[in-house]
Every structure is written in structure tokens, then in C-alpha cells.
Amino acid sequence: MFTTLISAIAFGVVLASVIAIASMGFTIQFGLTNMLNLSYGGVMTASAFVAYLLVSHGVSAWYGLIVGGLAGSLMTLVLGRFVLRPYARRGAKLFEMMMVTLGLALVLDYGLQALSHDNIYQFTVLQSSPIHLGPIVITPTQVILAGLGLVVFVGLELLLRLTRIGKALRATAAEPTLARSCGIRTGRVVIVTWLLSGFLCGLAGVVYIINSQSVGYSTGELFLPLVIAAALLGGAGSPKGAVVSALLMGIVTQVVAAFGQPAYSTVAGFAVLVIVLLARPGVVAGSQGAEAQVTL
Amino acid sequence: MGAWEFYITTLVVYFAIDVLSAFSLNLQFGFGGIINLSFIVFQAIGAYVAAAVTLGPDTGQNAFQTYIWGASLPFPLPLVLATVAGAALSLVVGLFGLRRMRKDYQAAVLLIVSLIAWEVAKSDVHLFNGSNGVTGIGRPLGTTLPLSSLGYQWVYVVWTLAICIAVYALVRWLSSSPWGRALRAMRDQEDATISLGINVTALRLQVFVIGGAIAGLSGGLLVEYIGAWSPGAWGYAETFVVFTAMFVGGIRNYKGVILGTLLVPIIFLELPRFLPPIGYPGLIDSVEWIVIGLMWMGSLYWRPQGLLPEKRNMVFPGEFGSVTGGGSKAGFSLASLLRKGQG
Amino acid sequence: MVAELIESEDLKNIVTSPETNPAASKIMLTARDVVVSYGGVAAVDGVSFEVRAGEALGLIGPNGAGKSSMLAALGGQAKVGKGSIVLDGHEISHLAAYKRARLGLVRTFQTTSEFSDMTTFENLVTAGNGYLGARLSSVVFHHRLNSKADKQIAVRAWEMLERFDMTEKANTYGRELSGGQRRLVEIMRCLMASPKVLLLDEPMVGVAPHLVEKLVGDLKSIRDEGIAIVIVEHALEVVRALSDKVVVMSFGKKIADATYDEIVHDQAVQDAYLG
Numbered sequence A: 001m002f003t004t005l006i007s008a009i010a011f012g013v014v015l016a017s018v019i020a021i022a023s024m025g026f027t028i029q030f031g032l033t034n035m036l037n038l039s040y041g042g043v044m045t046a047s048a049f050v051a052y053l054l055v056s057h058g059v060s061a062w063y064g065l066i067v068g069g070l071a072g073s074l075m076t077l078v079l080g081r082f083v084l085r086p087y088a089r090r091g092a093k094l095f096e097m098m099m100v101t102l103g104l105a106l107v108l109d110y111g112l113q114a115l116s117h118d119n120i121y122q123f124t125v126l127q128s129s130p131i132h133l134g135p136i137v138i139t140p141t142q143v144i145l146a147g148l149g150l151v152v153f154v155g156l157e158l159l160l161r162l163t164r165i166g167k168a169l170r171a172t173a174a175e176p177t178l179a180r181s182c183g184i185r186t187g188r189v190v191i192v193t194w195l196l197s198g199f200l201c202g203l204a205g206v207v208y209i210i211n212s213q214s215v216g217y218s219t220g221e222l223f224l225p226l227v228i229a230a231a232l233l234g235g236a237g238s239p240k241g242a243v244v245s246a247l248l249m250g251i252v253t254q255v256v257a258a259f260g261q262p263a264y265s266t267v268a269g270f271a272v273l274v275i276v277l278l279a280r281p282g283v284v285a286g287s288q289g290a291e292a293q294v295t296l
Numbered sequence B: 001m002g003a004w005e006f007y008i009t010t011l012v013v014y015f016a017i018d019v020l021s022a023f024s025l026n027l028q029f030g031f032g033g034i035i036n037l038s039f040i041v042f043q044a045i046g047a048y049v050a051a052a053v054t055l056g057p058d059t060g061q062n063a064f065q066t067y068i069w070g071a072s073l074p075f076p077l078p079l080v081l082a083t084v085a086g087a088a089l090s091l092v093v094g095l096f097g098l099r100r101m102r103k104d105y106q107a108a109v110l111l112i113v114s115l116i117a118w119e120v121a122k123s124d125v126h127l128f129n130g131s132n133g134v135t136g137i138g139r140p141l142g143t144t145l146p147l148s149s150l151g152y153q154w155v156y157v158v159w160t161l162a163i164c165i166a167v168y169a170l171v172r173w174l175s176s177s178p179w180g181r182a183l184r185a186m187r188d189q190e191d192a193t194i195s196l197g198i199n200v201t202a203l204r205l206q207v208f209v210i211g212g213a214i215a216g217l218s219g220g221l222l223v224e225y226i227g228a229w230s231p232g233a234w235g236y237a238e239t240f241v242v243f244t245a246m247f248v249g250g251i252r253n254y255k256g257v258i259l260g261t262l263l264v265p266i267i268f269l270e271l272p273r274f275l276p277p278i279g280y281p282g283l284i285d286s287v288e289w290i291v292i293g294l295m296w297m298g299s300l301y302w303r304p305q306g307l308l309p310e311k312r313n314m315v316f317p318g319e320f321g322s323v324t325g326g327g328s329k330a331g332f333s334l335a336s337l338l339r340k341g342q343g
Numbered sequence C: 001m002v003a004e005l006i007e008s009e010d011l012k013n014i015v016t017s018p019e020t021n022p023a024a025s026k027i028m029l030t031a032r033d034v035v036v037s038y039g040g041v042a043a044v045d046g047v048s049f050e051v052r053a054g055e056a057l058g059l060i061g062p063n064g065a066g067k068s069s070m071l072a073a074l075g076g077q078a079k080v081g082k083g084s085i086v087l088d089g090h091e092i093s094h095l096a097a098y099k100r101a102r103l104g105l106v107r108t109f110q111t112t113s114e115f116s117d118m119t120t121f122e123n124l125v126t127a128g129n130g131y132l133g134a135r136l137s138s139v140v141f142h143h144r145l146n147s148k149a150d151k152q153i154a155v156r157a158w159e160m161l162e163r164f165d166m167t168e169k170a171n172t173y174g175r176e177l178s179g180g181q182r183r184l185v186e187i188m189r190c191l192m193a194s195p196k197v198l199l200l201d202e203p204m205v206g207v208a209p210h211l212v213e214k215l216v217g218d219l220k221s222i223r224d225e226g227i228a229i230v231i232v233e234h235a236l237e238v239v240r241a242l243s244d245k246v247v248v249m250s251f252g253k254k255i256a257d258a259t260y261d262e263i264v265h266d267q268a269v270q271d272a273y274l275g
């Protein structure tokens, strides 16, 4: 009983690292655009497949991580520039943008389904013999993945706080119009945001499949609610918030999985998102400025 | 010939059921502005309930499936219960999911409701037999009617079309009533609608429940026809098909909605069955979904009025008969009124 | 049959306006020490005033003074932190917005809020139906009554269009109207709802100059019909022409409450405006 709990928490921390990387990416994007980008999961899966292909051709999984991240950057930038921005230019409201990203998610997912022949592929790289830490049985890879989450978090915080572009990014997320009138070139900030957020998205995709040891077309989509929940719970644009709530989400879902049916861990994750969405007042529909248009 | 007749009648039944779905969503989204991304759940609950109250008690003889309830109710009752179940579930979902909030958050909540319901139904075998679903549901009056299977097909065609027409009359009447106008007002400008004294929370819940009832009914009709129901039939993406049909045909125009249903779920999704198999077995399916996604995005981009745009409710000086949009020409003019007043 | 019904009492009541109210009429709306805060910052900080039936109150102040927030407190769009609001004898500060509207408090918004996918005529008819007509139960159970009422409302809506010279735009969707026309639609819609108190947030923004004059005249006649008006407006000539008294806000506080002529000479007010 107690051991189950302890090891569930340990697995939760590993999962939390994956969620955290993904939701840090999501939150900087969401902080800037205020838009629920539901195609994020599709990009995650696509990047994971890129890494899978590389690794299955003999490339080291470590390069896979980097290339997966770059693939995520590229896809996010292209989709943001050439798919999402035209809608924003047409004055799409926030909810319309969400619907667009939903359609995009459908296209990405089923595109991947077609390309992957609807199969689930084993991805057993970086697996090594487990180590025993008291009641916890954990692999060195999992420890490394948990550490990676921490590294990404620290790196992102430093980037946002110390570099010019990071400061511009934070300013734009907080007050887009004000930032523009202060001479920040928001266009460039948007591009950097897409790249950065896409990198984290792709990276998270690869980390996710290293941890779960398999990849299929719906990998990212099932994981996305957890990511969004962590991002919203932590507050838009706050990596620290995303990490803390990712820890919460990771542990909750793993504990539910350990004590209930495994399927209910997914449900628990979904339920947390529903609660977060309902509890966050956000901007109320219909009131002034609520149907605000997106800055892209 | 017989095979063709069978196929065509089957398509007509599907068409009628899809039109019901589109009516439901058109009322909720087209008029009420609710982005109901969990639509398919309400169809599914209708189907499951109709199945469970038709199948009879779970005796264990059908050892391969387990389900709750298990009654064998006579003909119209399963459908009635399916409708009630659709309404009841929408009431529950609506009570927590339709509170005033950002529209995109609301849509996301409903989408996740769809995912949760699906996961639960799939993994809990005690509800409706988990991912294998329920099968062997008898057709209504299937044994009492002295009919060949083709004859029965035609009876079912008439039956579903009759229901479809009745629901059409209902939704059309509702949407052209002052209540329907209040719905449109709420969709356009919620704050202004509230400041007319209209309780939008109640209004939204009402249209959600009515739509849910129609969805439940459509599910019941579907399961009584195909005789089986499982999570494979109601993935969250099925909701997009109905939305896309509405967008393509013309939202808020009933003829458009019907046309869109004919084009998207029937012609576009059924025709590929005649294509020779291409690639791996599931390829056509995947491509269909990709195209649905593209159509969905395209219609959001070009914001088309659809093939048949919504009709403007015109009024002319001295003629107010068509205010309600019902198209009734029983107008009268202010001028004639005043003349009478003088005389 | 229908025509006979319409021709009877109801129509006559609509056509002839009610007798104008005397100046010293009853108090319709009282705000006392109203506080509205957003996340700890008070946008409205203890503002009080009262408006009588047949009286117009101008609410002015520099940008960000809290005027719209004050209207939101009155209308129920913003939570009233402290203080009380009494509408025609009812304490309403904790009532939901739609319930306040049912008591006769109708408003426009700073951003135009016409029903964009409905025609002008439908905009008006929706307001005329109000909440009673829009009830599902009345649609279902009193269908015939309802359709009769609908026709009466249609007649009123047409009269409203004639009054504001908008008959040509009867079949135009809200989204197709110009900014000024949208404001007009909003005001007509408010009038269709037969208000006791009318709250207007910058109703003249975007309205063509020649229409402003006409609109002021119309608002005056509405006021003289016994409706209490609270108007937030940056165009001071409108405030002067219309308002019986003026409340000035600055940084959430009321800094003056007097007639227009007294206000313009008030030192505190000039300071507030000049910053």
C-alpha cells in the first residue's frame, strides 16, 4: 500500500517532468496569444515520429531529442505563420481560433494516422536495468528525464529573465498593445515565441515516448489535456506555475493509475482540466473585450 | 436489385438520423451559439439506453457482454427512454459546463466531456460492455411485423423519415418563435440580451437540453436499426462531421442543413466504400478525416454562408406578418388597420 | 379577427404617449457609497447619487475615471463591493443583471452591442418581446396569445423605426450598419423594452453630427415621458443639453454633483480634467 503510493509518486515525478516541459512550451505560447492551441498535441506527436524515424535509422536518441525539438520549432512556426496568422488577420475571435486549431489537430492526427498506418511502434531506446531505491524501482533513464525537466525549467527562466528577447517576450505577453507602443517589435517576439514553444513541444514529444516506450498517432492528443491543465493552472505565461502544477498533475494521475483502473488515470487528468477551466474565471463571454481578437 | 435497394434504404435511414443530429446541433450552435463539441455523447447515451432496455436482462447466457439495467421494453419505449436519457445527460453536463465563461474554454470543457465519457464507456465493462460494446439488439417490432427483411427496410425508412419530419416541424417552430429570437440574441450579444431581462443561463440550458433530447432520440433510432453500439462508433471526432455538414450546407437554414447532411456524412463519407482499396486498410478512413478537418478549417476561414445561406427575415412597410421568420404570409398592414380604426 | 384585436385599446395606448411627469417626481434610482473593485483596485470608490423619474443625470469624468464601472455596478455587470443601489424601492445591489432589467433598468454599452446577425427590425422585436415573450413555457403553452402579442410588438417596432428615421434599415443586419446606426438601434431597443431607468454609456460616439442633435431631442422627449436617464458622455454639449444635473468622477471618486453650469466653473473639476 505504502510502497505502491511511494512508487506511484516517483513515477508521477517522472511524468510531471514530461508534462512540465510540454506545458512550459504551451504556457509561453498561451501567455502571448491567449489562445487555446489544440494542435499542440499533434505537433508533439509529429516531432516524436521524427525522432522515432531517426533513432530507428541508427541515430542516437540524444540527437533524437534535439532534432525532435527542432522539428517542433519548425512545424509550430510554419503552422503559426501560414495557418493561424491568416485567421487572426481576418479578425477571428478567440473561440474561432480555438476551433481552427481543433481542425488543425484533426488534420495532423489523421495525417499521422495515415502515415503511420495506424500502428503503434515500440520505442525502447535508452532503456537500462532498473535501480532500486528503497521501495522505488526506477530506471536511470527516468531519473535523467526527471532531471531534464529541471534543466529546461532553469534554462527557460534564465532566458526569460536575463536576455533582451526574453524580457520583450514577457512584456508582450503581459500587455501586447503597451509593448508595441514601447517600441518592442511584437512581430519578432511572436516568431521567437513560436520557435521556443515549438522546441519545448517537440522535446516533450520525444521525452514522452522515451518514457512510455511507444509512439502512435494519438500519443500527443491524449496527453494534451494534462498539458493544458498544467499551463492554465499555473497561470498563463508562467513557467514556474507550469512546473508546479505539472508536478501536481503527474502525481495525481499516477496515483489514480496505481490504485484505480489505469484508464482512469487519463480520466483523472481530463477531469482536472475541466475543473481548472470551470474554476478559472478568465474573461467572461460577451462582456467588454472578452471576444478580443488575437495578436499574432 | 435487392442488394441495391437494401443499400439505398440503409442510406436513407442513415440520412434521416444524421439530419436529426444536424437539427440538434443547428439549434444549439446555429441559434444558441453553444459550441457543443460533446454532441456525440448525447447520441451515444441515447443509443446505449435504447440498447440496454431492449436487450433484456443480462442473464449471463450472452456471456460475452455485460450491461446495466437490462429490460425488454416494448416498441416505442426504448426510443422514449433514449430521448429522456439524452435530455437528462445534457441537463447534467449543462448544469456545470454551461456557466458563463470564455467561449473557447466552454468549448474545451465540452470537448473534454466527450473524451471523458468515451474513456469511461470504453474501460468500464460493467456499464455497456466496455470497448466491445453491446450487440444483438433486436429491431423494433422486428418479430411481430409479417415482413421480409427488405419490406422491413422500407418500414424503417418511413418511420425514421416520419420522425425526422416531426422533429423538423418542432425545431423550426421553436427557432422561429420569440424564444428562438432570444437564442439568437444571446448568441450575438450576451450582455445586451441579459439587459433585456432574459435569463441567459436558463435559456442556454433549455436549448442544450432540447438539443440533447433530439440527439438521444437519434441515437436510439440508430441503434435499433444497426443492432449494435460500441465506443468505436462515437469518437469525439464524429461531432466534427455534424458541424462540417452544417457549415457546408448553410447554418441556420434548414434546407441548407439538410443539404449539408446529404453531402458530407452521406455522399462524402459513404461513397468511398465503392472505391477499390488503396494503401493499407485504414487509409481511406484517415484521408476522410483529414478532409473533414480541412473542410472545417476552410469554412472557418472563408466564413461561408454555406451553399444555402440563412434567409433574412424581411419586413416591408405596412406588412408585419413575417416577423417571426416562419415565412407565413398572413401579414396585415398598418394602413388597413388604421382605416378600420377610423371606420 | 387579429386586426380587431390590435385596433383595440393596446394600440391606442402605444400611439398616445403617457402624460408627462411633474418635475418633483419620485426617486427612481439611488446609488449610495457604491464601491467596485477589480482585483483589489477600486475603480469606483464610494460614489452616491440619485435620479428622479423624468430626470437625466450626466456622469462625466476623464478617461478611466470609473464611469463605465459605475454603470456596470448599476446594471449588474460588475459586482458591487460595498454600498447599496435602490431601484424604484427595491434594493438591487445583489440582484442578477437580468432581474434588474426585469425591474425596468435597461442599458447600452460602451462598445456597441447590437445583435449583429439579426436585422434591425428583429433587434427591436426581440427587445419588445422581452423576457416574458422569450419564455419557453409561453411559447409552448400560450402560442396563440404570443403570436398576437408579436404582431402588436411588430407595430410598435415599426413606429420606433419611423420615429428614428430608420425604416430603410429595417431589414439590415446589425453587422451591416454604421457605428452611429448601431447606437441608434441600441437606443431604440432600450425603448422597446419600456424602461423605467435608462443607462447610456457614450451613446453619441460615432453618431453623425446632425443625428446627435436629433438624438438629444429624442432623449429629451424620452426623459419627459417620465424615464430616468443616466448618461455617460464625453461630448459635453450633449450633457449640457440633456442633463438636469451632472456628477463628475475622477479616479473612482465623485468630485462634484451639481448642475452643468455650476460644474463648468468648479475648480476641482477643471483640475481633474486638466490632470
Ligand SMILES: Nc1ncnc2c1ncn2[C@@H]1O[C@H](COP(=O)(O)OP(=O)(O)OP(=O)(O)O)[C@@H](O)[C@H]1O
Residues within 6 Å of the ligand: C038, C043, C061, C062, C063, C064, C065, C066, C067, C068, C069, C070, C110
Ligand atoms: N474588467 C476590468 N478588470 C480590471 N480593471 C478594469 C476592468 N474594467 C475597468 N477596469 C479599470 O477600472 C478603471 C475604470 O475604468 P472604466 O472603464 O470604468 O472608466 P471610464 O470612466 O468608463 O473610462 P472611459 O472614459 O475611457 O470609458 C480603469 O483604470 C480600468 O483600467
Ligand SMILES: [Mg+2]
Residues within 6 Å of the ligand: C067, C068, C069, C110, C201
Ligand atoms: Mg467607459
